[in-house]
Amino acid sequence: xPTAASWTxxxxxxxxxxxxxxxxxxxxxRFRAATVRRRDSAGWFLLGFVVLTTxxxxxxxxxxxxxxxxxxxxxxxxLPTAFAGFLGLAVVSAVASGGGRELLDRDPATVLPVSPxxxxxxxxxxxxxxxxxxxxxxTLLGTAAYALGPSGLAAAQVVVLLWLATATAIAxxxxxxxEGVRRGHHGIAGVRLLTLGLLGLALGLQMAxxxxxxxxxxxxxxxxxxxxxxxxxxxxxxxxxxxxVLLCAVALGAVxxxxxxRRTPRDxxxxxxxxxxxxxxxxxxxxxxxxxxxxxxxxxxxxxxxIAVLAIGPGAVALLGGLPWETMxxxxxxxxxxxxxxxxxxxxCLDARGxxxxxxxxxxxxxxxxxxxxxxxxxxxxxxxxxxLLAAVRAGVPSVAELTALTCTxxxxxxxxxxxxxxxxxxxxxxxxxxxxxxxxAPPLTMVGYSTRLAVSTTLTGLVxxxxxxVPAWEVSVLxxxxxxCWSLARLVRAHVRWADPVDRARVVMxxxx
Amino acid sequence: MTQGGDGAHGAGDNGPVTPPPSGHPxxxxxxxxxxxxxxxxxxVDLVAEAGHATALLGRNGAGKSTTMRVLAGVVPPTSxxxxxxxxxxxxxxxxxxxxxxxCPDVGGLVPRATPWEHLQLSARLRRLDRTEPAWExxxxxxxxxxxxxxxxxxxxxxxxHGMGRRLSVxxxxxxxxxxLLLDEPFDGVDPIGVEATMAAIDDARAxxxxxxxxxxxxxxxxxxxxxxxxxxxxxxxxxxxxxxMAGEEGARAYRGLLD
Numbered sequence: 001x002p003t004a005a006s007w008t009x010x011x012x013x014x015x016x017x018x019x020x021x022x023x024x025x026x027x028x029x030r031f032r033a034a035t036v037r038r039r040d041s042a043g044w045f046l047l048g049f050v051v052l053t054t055x056x057x058x059x060x061x062x063x064x065x066x067x068x069x070x071x072x073x074x075x076x077x078x079l080p081t082a083f084a085g086f087l088g089l090a091v092v093s094a095v096a097s098g099g100g101r102e103l104l105d106r107d108p109a110t111v112l113p114v115s116p117x118x119x120x121x122x123x124x125x126x127x128x129x130x131x132x133x134x135x136x137x138x139t140l141l142g143t144a145a146y147a148l149g150p151s152g153l154a155a156a157q158v159v160v161l162l163w164l165a166t167a168t169a170i171a172x173x174x175x176x177x178x179e180g181v182r183r184g185h186h187g188i189a190g191v192r193l194l195t196l197g198l199l200g201l202a203l204g205l206q207m208a209x210x211x212x213x214x215x216x217x218x219x220x221x222x223x224x225x226x227x228x229x230x231x232x233x234x235x236x237x238x239x240x241x242x243x244x245v246l247l248c249a250v251a252l253g254a255v256x257x258x259x260x261x262r263r264t265p266r267d268x269x270x271x272x273x274x275x276x277x278x279x280x281x282x283x284x285x286x287x288x289x290x291x292x293x294x295x296x297x298x299x300x301x302x303x304x305x306x307i308a309v310l311a312i313g314p315g316a317v318a319l320l321g322g323l324p325w326e327t328m329x330x331x332x333x334x335x336x337x338x339x340x341x342x343x344x345x346x347x348x349c350l351d352a353r354g355x356x357x358x359x360x361x362x363x364x365x366x367x368x369x370x371x372x373x374x375x376x377x378x379x380x381x382x383x384x385x386x387x388x389l390l391a392a393v394r395a396g397v398p399s400v401a402e403l404t405a406l407t408c409t410x411x412x413x414x415x416x417x418x419x420x421x422x423x424x425x426x427x428x429x430x431x432x433x434x435x436x437x438x439x440x441x442a443p444p445l446t447m448v449g450y451s452t453r454l455a456v457s458t459t460l461t462g463l464v465x466x467x468x469x470x471v472p473a474w475e476v477s478v479l480x481x482x483x484x485x486c487w488s489l490a491r492l493v494r495a496h497v498r499w500a501d502p503v504d505r506a507r508v509v510m511x512x513x514x
Numbered sequence: 515m516t517q518g519g520d521g522a523h524g525a526g527d528n529g530p531v532t533p534p535p536s537g538h539p540x541x542x543x544x545x546x547x548x549x550x551x552x553x554x555x556x557x558v559d560l561v562a563e564a565g566h567a568t569a570l571l572g573r574n575g576a577g578k579s580t581t582m583r584v585l586a587g588v589v590p591p592t593s594x595x596x597x598x599x600x601x602x603x604x605x606x607x608x609x610x611x612x613x614x615x616x617c618p619d620v621g622g623l624v625p626r627a628t629p630w631e632h633l634q635l636s637a638r639l640r641r642l643d644r645t646e647p648a649w650e651x652x653x654x655x656x657x658x659x660x661x662x663x664x665x666x667x668x669x670x671x672x673x674x675h676g677m678g679r680r681l682s683v684x685x686x687x688x689x690x691x692x693x694l695l696l697d698e699p700f701d702g703v704d705p706i707g708v709e710a711t712m713a714a715i716d717d718a719r720a721x722x723x724x725x726x727x728x729x730x731x732x733x734x735x736x737x738x739x740x741x742x743x744x745x746x747x748x749x750x751x752x753x754x755x756x757x758x759m760a761g762e763e764g765a766r767a768y769r770g771l772l773d
Contacts, residue, residue, distance in 0.1 A: 271626070272672030278630050281643050288638040292627055299626040299669060353621020354670075357632075357685060360586045360618070361639045362611035435625065435671055502590040502607065507549075509588065513620055 021117035021254075028103040028114070028122060032443070037428075042445055049134075056138040057157045060146035067149015076147035076224065079140075083220035086136050087167040093132060094123070094175030096309040097302070098182075098437030099260060101126040101444060106436050120176065120257035124250065127168045129444040131451035137164050144227065152230030159227045159235070162242040163220075169249035176256035183263035188270075199316055206320045267301050268435055285363050289371035296350040297379055301437045303342050310338040311383040315390025322394050325402035326469035329409040331391060332384040333458025336417040337451065339380045344421030345450045346441035347372050348512045349432050355513040359505070369499045373422055373492065380414050401477065405469035408481035412465070413458045415485055419492040420454060426498045429507075431514035538597070539564050539693050539724035540585060545594035547580050547748075554580040556748035557594070562741075564692075567715050567725035569735035569756070572745035573772055578728040579619045581745070582697045585726065586616035599692045612640065615691030619698045619728070622682040625671040629662055629681050632670070633688060640689045649688070656684045660710045675702040680710065687714045694718045697728045712738055732768055736760045744771045 036042045066072055094100045100123025104114060127133060144160050145153060182191045205211040226238025276295075282288040297303050314331050317323075323331075343350060350372075351358050358368075388406065392398075398406070430442050440447055461484065468477045498504050540562035547555040555577040562568040570578045583589040585598055587607040596603040599613035623632065633653045636642075642649040657663045660680040670678060683699050699711050715738050718725050729735050735742060736756045744752045752771050759768055 272669055274669075275667045276628050276631070276669070278634075278667060281634055281638055285639055288635050292624060292631060292635050295631065295669075296624060296626045350624075350626075352625050353618075354624030354627070354632075356583070356586075356588055356618035356620065357616065357622040357682065358624065359588045360611055360614065360616040361636060362608050363639045364608070433625070506583075506589045510583075513618070 017115065018117060018251075018254075021115055021121055024114060024118040025103065025121045025125060028118070029125060032103060036443070036445060041449070045445055045449065052138060053141065057141040057145055057160075058153070060142045061148065061150045061153050063146065066146045067151060072147050072149065075143050079143060079147060079224045080218045080220040081215045082140055082143060083163055083167070083223055084215070084218045086140055086164065087170060087220075089132060089136055090127070090167050090171035091174045092309060092313060093130060094127070094171045095178045096305055096437075097175075098265070098305070099123060099175050099179045099257065100172060100438065101129070101440060102436070102438050105433065105439070107433060116257040116261035117254040119261070120172065120253045121250070123175075123438075124169060124172055124253070126444050127172070129448050131448055131455055133168070134448070135455070140164065148227065152228070155230045155235050156227040159223055159238055159242065162239060162246065163223055166242050166246040166249060169246055169253060173249050173253045173256065176253055176260050180256045180259040180263065183260060183266055188267055199312075202316070202320055211320065265301075265437070267305075268437070271299050271301060272435075285367050286371055289363070289368060290375055293350060293371050293375040297343065297375055300343070300350075300434045302434055302439055303379075305437055306342040307339060307379065307383050310335050310342075311386035312390065315387040318387070318391035318395075319393055323391050325392075325395050325398040325406065326466055328388065328391050328395065329406055329465040329469060330459060330462035331387050332406075332410045333413040333462040334455075335383045335387045336380045336413045337454035337458050339383045340376070340417045340421045340454060341441070341447065341451055343434060343441050344376045344380075344417065345424045345447075346428075346430050346432065346512075347376055347421055347425040348429055348508050349425075349434065349441055351509075351512060352431070352433060353513050355509040359509045365500045365505060366496065369422070369496050373418055373496075376421060377414060377418050380417060381410070384410050384414065399472075401472055401474040402469045404474035405465045405477040408468075408477045409462055409465040412481050412484045412488070413461050415488040415492070416457060416461065417454060419488040419495065420457070422495040423491060423498075424450060426495055426504060426508055429511040431512050538562065539599050540568075540726065541595075541597040542581070542585075543595045545581065545584060545596055546592045547577075547584060547589060548592045554748055555584070558745065558748070558750050560743060560750060562693075562724050562726055564724045565719055565722045566741060567719055567727060567739040568741045568743060569739035570726060570728040570743055570745060571730075571732060571735055571759075571768065574730075575747075576745040577748035578745055579697055580748075582616070582619070582695050582726065582728050585610075585693070586614050586618075586695050587611045588616070588618075613692040614695055615686035615689060615693070616695045617679075617682040617686040617697055617699050619701075621678060622685070623670040623673070623678050626669050628667050628669055629657060629684070630666045632681070632685055633657075636685055636688055642689055646689075653684075653688055656688065656714075659713070660684050661706060676704055676707055679703045680707045683711050683714055687718065690718075690721065690723070692723055694723050694725045695728075696726070698730070699727065700729055700731050700734050708734065715739075732759060732765065736764065744768065746772060 060066060102109065102119065103122030103126065104112070128137070140160055141157060144156050148156050178191055181187050202211070205214060223238060226234050229235060282291055314334055318328065318331060348355065388410070428442070428446070432439060432441055434441065442450065464480065465477060468480060471477075499508070538561045540560065542558055542560040545555050545558040546553065558577060558581055560581070570581065572578050580589060584591050584596055584603060587598070587603050587610040590604055590607075598610045601609040601613065603610050627635075637649050637653070654663070657666050660683065662677065662681055662684065665673070665677070670681065673681070679699060679701055680703060683696060686694060686696060694715070696711070696715070700708055703711065715725050715727065725739070727735060727738055736759050739756050742754050742756055742759045743750055754767075758764060
């Protein structure tokens with residue numbers, strides 16, 4: 001990697017800096033790739049990514065009904081909204097993570113001449129390494145393939161792929177702008193007010209029955225029109241327009257990225273410089289450990305910001321869409337999975353460099369494990385409760401079976417996710433600093449693996465209980481929940497046994513302590 | 515100066531809590547610690563006495579910190595016998611942790627907890643609230659002595675390296691342990707912090723505690739300790755009195771032991 005320019009260097013222009021930033025992204029990507037621990041798994045992941053993406057883009061076009069007048073046409077009409085939805089999710093994800101993920105963690109990056117432009121481009125490169133992004137992308141490709149059928153498929157998918165890139169780049173511009181504003185005077189309050197205003201606006205439009213007509217007039221309709229005729233002038237114009245917007249967004253993103261980089265992250269500063277009043281000594285060892293762990297979670301900016309988005313986002317969408325009780329069972333799994341991805345998959349990293357000191361304290365390892373598992377559990381339960389409460393506002397009065405199925409889902413997926421998180425935390429610990437809003441508890445590829453496994457298991461569980469919510473006898477949900485719980489609790493016990501082993505524990509503690 | 519594996523010392527004073535059967539608060543025999551393919555400690559023998567401070571000196575990777583971690587009950591030994599305050603670290607790590615005060619070499623602080631919360635956690639888990647009702651006053655005094663009183667209720671994530679080191683020493687000495695283990699306590703610490711750490715070591719020695727100080731800084735080690743043990747390549751190469759390691763002569767002797 002080139003070293004920083006010295007004062008004797010000739011002044012460099014914007015283009016030269018841009019070239020240098022692009023080259024640095026290459027260096028950083030290669031550096032990150034070289035640090036991947038399990039290279040075989042990474043290779044399989046990349047192969048799986050290519051296979052799944054190709055399958056999503058092609059297979060639905062050759063299924064019965066594809067490109068026809070029935071369901072396929074209905075999906076074609078929904079495509080503009082789906083395109084806009086992808087952009088919305090990309091914006092929320094990038095804003096919540098304070099401008100997107102870092103190619104290089106903040107602390108090691110401080111000693112390297114990594115420019116905000118490099119940081120911006122790196123965040124763009126990492127944006128697809130996110131299960132929400134991947135699932136939405138595959139859904140869009142599959143929907144387009146099914147809606148249009150084999151005729152003109154290649155042309156249509158070029159437009160979809162370009163839109164995925166363009167929407168991600170636009171989201172990055174918005175995210176850096178938000179981050180720049182958030183770091184300004186009264187920025188935190190301003191961003192919160194703006195977010196509430198946007199939510200209120202969406203809710204108002206829905207209440208006034210204007211949301212559907214607004215969605216029907218979205219500019220993304222033009223993208224669908226450009227996809228329809230195969231390779232032709234309209235398609236070429238659409239592709240050209242998308243390319244222009246993509247390049248402009250990529251270039252423009254560097255401007256707010258520089259502005260944000262010049263400003264101090266106020267929310268992190270507030271946490272680190274704020275005073276926390278002394279409280280009474282806790283009544284038990286477990287209470288003392290829980291208090292410390294709670295502080296580690298709720299005083300971390302990425303955790304607070306992430307959980308707010310996870311708790312409110314799906315709940316608000318359910319509220320706007322008027323989600324019925326029997327379908328609401330998919331929400332807790334989504335929220336719990338996302339919550340675990342904030343720290344639960346590497347739960348011991350909360351202690352960071354304090355891990356060695358904590359391990360020298362005279363307390364049974366089981367108590368330490370119980371405290372950490374409990375704090376993760378309550379973190380997920382709080383988020384799920386907020387989501388369900390929001391979703392319940394317009395869902396009417398539930399039947400006993402619906403309420404039981406939903407309650408069972410919350411309990412089952414929470415224990416499922418906690419068991420998985422605690423298991424992974426002991427198996428593959430990482431030394432990470434969760435001070436920054438952009439920090440993640442594990443490297444990007446590992447996060448994709450974790451999120452995929454969590455999403456699959458919790459979504460399937462949610463779907464099982466969604467079916468059970470339609471069964472009049474509420475007892476059935478409880479009976480089905482028992483084996484789910486037993487299985488997850490057995491895995492949790494195994495994770496505890498592993499943590500109780502002094503050799504394994506020392507390995508975890510020394511790794512997270514760096 | 516004794517060289518090689520014959521570093522046994524005469525019996526010293528017993529610690530104030532549990533007199534170890536051997537008379538040595540710290541007794542290490544043929545300690546090996548292996549992490550996968552890497553053998554971090556390859557046969558350390560060490561005896562440290564109550565009422566004395568012993569320095570562990572050596573280059574990076576000599577095995578000092580790993581030895582300290584074993585003594586603190588944080589890392590289990592792969593083989594060999596390690597007794598701390600009369601307790602076998604493999605068989606009774608909790609008893610070892612109760613007897614030890616440990617300042618780790620890296621960080622040692624939970625980033626989003628305040629110094630006071632660290633002290634409360636330690637006090638609670640060590641039952642200081644029952645055995646020593648005045649612990650809060652001592653904790654405040656220690657914070658003041660190490661010039662951390664003003665930041666007692668701020669999270670440690672915003673601390674400088676030196677502040678973090680000073681707080682780690684405070685946490686290690688809070689409960690007046692039988693065995694005090696300080697790993698790189700002077701690293702990046704200003705002169706006031708060094709003085710306070712020296713005073714904490716003197717206090718511990720004066721009340722009969724066994725003190726082990728691991729450091730790269732020979733001069734400070736000589737000032738703080740009465741005995742110096744030099745590790746190289748994961749094994750003990752020499753034990754000497756601090757006066758043998760002092761001054762230009764000591765520097766040459768020490769340099770000779772590192773190669």
